[in-house]
Amino acid sequence: MDSLDAWPEPVVAVQSLAEAGIETIPKNYIKPESERPSLTDVSSPNTLQIPVIDLGGLAEGVVECRATMKAISDACRDWGFFQVVNHGVSVELMSKMKEIWRAFFHLPMDQKQSYANSPTTYEGYGSRLGVDKDSILDWGDYFYLHLLPFAIKNPNKWPSLPSSIRETIEEYGSEVVKLCELLMKVMSLSLGLDVGDFQEAFGGEEVGACMRVNYYPKCPQPELTLGLSPHSDPGGLTVLLPDHHVQGLQVRKAGSWVTVQPFPNSFIVNIGDQIQVLSNAVYKSVEHRVIVNAEVERISIAFFYNPKSDLPVGPARQLITPDRPPLYRSMTFNEYRLYIRKKGPRGKTQVESLKAA
Numbered sequence: 001m002d003s004l005d006a007w008p009e010p011v012v013a014v015q016s017l018a019e020a021g022i023e024t025i026p027k028n029y030i031k032p033e034s035e036r037p038s039l040t041d042v043s044s045p046n047t048l049q050i051p052v053i054d055l056g057g058l059a060e061g062v063v064e065c066r067a068t069m070k071a072i073s074d075a076c077r078d079w080g081f082f083q084v085v086n087h088g089v090s091v092e093l094m095s096k097m098k099e100i101w102r103a104f105f106h107l108p109m110d111q112k113q114s115y116a117n118s119p120t121t122y123e124g125y126g127s128r129l130g131v132d133k134d135s136i137l138d139w140g141d142y143f144y145l146h147l148l149p150f151a152i153k154n155p156n157k158w159p160s161l162p163s164s165i166r167e168t169i170e171e172y173g174s175e176v177v178k179l180c181e182l183l184m185k186v187m188s189l190s191l192g193l194d195v196g197d198f199q200e201a202f203g204g205e206e207v208g209a210c211m212r213v214n215y216y217p218k219c220p221q222p223e224l225t226l227g228l229s230p231h232s233d234p235g236g237l238t239v240l241l242p243d244h245h246v247q248g249l250q251v252r253k254a255g256s257w258v259t260v261q262p263f264p265n266s267f268i269v270n271i272g273d274q275i276q277v278l279s280n281a282v283y284k285s286v287e288h289r290v291i292v293n294a295e296v297e298r299i300s301i302a303f304f305y306n307p308k309s310d311l312p313v314g315p316a317r318q319l320i321t322p323d324r325p326p327l328y329r330s331m332t333f334n335e336y337r338l339y340i341r342k343k344g345p346r347g348k349t350q351v352e353s354l355k356a357a
């Protein structure tokens with residue numbers, strides 16, 4: 001199970017199952033009963049929702065806007081998730097990004113398969129997460145690529161079709177990086193740290209960034225499976241461009257699952273494990289999962305902003321007090337992400353296992 005050289009079984013694109021018109025899903029996608037979504041509470045709109053935060057007050061350089069900072073800080077403590085509007089990324093670019101990726105996933109299978117990935121770097125077109133043989137799989141495919149650091153960015157591993165997809169990814173990536181830099185400043189200040197402390201703890205200009213474009217095909221038996229099993233994101237900060245017309249993301253709140261209703265033109269932001277560690281658990285990464293449906297496919301684009309991969313990350317010095325000793329030991333992100341790469345999504349078990357003795 002430890003080898004990341006190759007997948008333990010041939011990888012089947014979920015899309016090819018869905019498009020074959022099967023009426024029942026294969027056994028290896030059926031979750032144990034306790035892990036299945038209960039689709040009944042999804043159709044009734046949840047009254048409880050993750051906060052929607054307007055970033056308009058944070059004009060360039062004015063990151064100290066107190067009300068916004070407080071809203072973000074509260075959301076990071078209470079939910080680990082929030083939506084942002086007036087985030088500075090062009091709405092046209094957001095739509096273009098979703099449409100171009102939708103077109104990619106509608107290319108013939110052999111063209112997509114020419115980008116088939118391996119668990120060594122995960123870059124490319126794939127379906128499974130984790131290399132455990134005989135594990136129960138999720139109902140989704142994805143395309144994974146690296147944007148930062150510049151040295152490992154390799155656009156030749158990105159799709160070349162539809163035409164202009166590479167330029168669109170580049171443009172989108174640089175806009176979303178700016179948003180992440182802004183959020184890092186606000187989070188740092190909101191914890192009483194200096195404005196640049198979070199960024200510095202992540203390696204300054206040498207941070208990592210990668211993207212996973214998720215494609216969840218229609219599913220004939222959505223009550224038996226999940227598009228993505230419960231997990232917290234291993235990295236720093238995630239900026240998710242959701243499908244604004246199709247719900248699917250659910251966030252864990254006090255033991256139940258809240259279905260996120262995407263706000264028009266918003267991004268969904270969440271804290272990853274690295275910020276939980278850096279903030280000494282003042283801010284928490286929160287478990288989330290994805291449900292699928294029988295009527296319509298869903299696309300989402302997850303942008304992961306991560307620490308420089310060989311830099312140990314541990315609790316910030318300023319957040320360690322006699323009453324609150326360091327809760328975690330330090331680890332590099334290279335080492336940290338091996339866990340999800342080997343085992344696949346497993347709730348919050350990984351960050352829990354980092355707890356200092």
Ligand code: OGA
Pocket residue numbers: 212214228233240242248249288289290300301302
């Ligand atoms: C992820 C993720 C949510 C979604 O890619 O890590 O949680 O809505 N995606 O696809």
Ligand code: NI
Pocket residue numbers: 231232233288
């Ligand atoms: Ni996630």
